[in-house]
Amino acid sequence: MRIDTYFTVAEVDPPALESAVVVVVDVLRATTTLLEALANGARGVYPTASTEDAVKLAHTLGRDDTLMCGERKGARVEGFDLGNSPREFTREAVEGKRLVMSTTNGTRALTAAQHAHRLIPCAFTNLGAVARVAQGAERLVVICAGREGRYAMDDALCAGHLLRRVLGDAEGELNDASRAARALAGFRKPSRRLFELTDGGRALLEIGLGDDLDVCAQVDRHDILAEMRDQVIVLTGD
Numbered sequence: 001m002r003i004d005t006y007f008t009v010a011e012v013d014p015p016a017l018e019s020a021v022v023v024v025v026d027v028l029r030a031t032t033t034l035l036e037a038l039a040n041g042a043r044g045v046y047p048t049a050s051t052e053d054a055v056k057l058a059h060t061l062g063r064d065d066t067l068m069c070g071e072r073k074g075a076r077v078e079g080f081d082l083g084n085s086p087r088e089f090t091r092e093a094v095e096g097k098r099l100v101m102s103t104t105n106g107t108r109a110l111t112a113a114q115h116a117h118r119l120i121p122c123a124f125t126n127l128g129a130v131a132r133v134a135q136g137a138e139r140l141v142v143i144c145a146g147r148e149g150r151y152a153m154d155d156a157l158c159a160g161h162l163l164r165r166v167l168g169d170a171e172g173e174l175n176d177a178s179r180a181a182r183a184l185a186g187f188r189k190p191s192r193r194l195f196e197l198t199d200g201g202r203a204l205l206e207i208g209l210g211d212d213l214d215v216c217a218q219v220d221r222h223d224i225l226a227e228m229r230d231q232v233i234v235l236t237g238d
């Protein structure tokens with residue numbers, strides 16, 4: 001099994017994704033949040049690269065059952081229905097709704113990888129479900145959304161724990177970033193305390209959203225697999 005991990009989206013070569021199972025990770029917080037929404041009954045999540053694209057798409061889909069969500073600098077975009085805090089995406093808020101989502105890093109990573117053979121959003125909250133599917137892949141690519149074009153430790157840690165579950169004791173054919181992520185996961189587990197030390201976690205603490213870190217650190221909170229098909233992310237079986 002060949003596994004390539006990328007710590008930033010800029011490193012990704014899009015044509016190389018066409019034959020791969022591609023996992024996109026944005027622990028703080030886009031993939032954690034969209035998985036929370038789907039677990040709570042949202043019909044689908046449409047990631048968009050910009051807030052302008054989100055507004056246009058929401059109007060095309062029909063505003064009655066479409067929510068616009070996302071953040072800039074961590075806070076809800078003005079005029080949007082929801083921000084990017086997983087705690088906002090309750091069953092009451094999202095059941096039966098379509099969500100159009102624009103975030104600084106996560107939805108951009110998802111749109112950049114949209115031509116993948118299979119595109120699977122991953123967070124600590126659905127790690128086990130993603131690992132089960134990834135185990136069957138001949139070629140696996142793990143894309144960390146990172147933070148403003150830079151390495152994010154929370155994403156690398158999630159990639160590493162995914163690889164540990166996928167590979168077990170096997171060696172695999174790994175690029176250096178995969179080896180580094182797997183090594184990191186050997187001595188760190190996700191926790192609110194650890195995330196508070198990361199750049200992304202500190203930024204959330206500064207705007208009063210530190211409690212999001214508790215949700216983002218919960219391993220296997222949901223046994224759900226989601227997949228992006230025709231530009232919309234929906235729940236799917238294995």
Ligand code: MLT
Binds near residue numbers: 028030075084103106
């Ligand atoms: C992103 O996609 O940029 C992040 O999820 C940022 C955030 O949640 O504040």
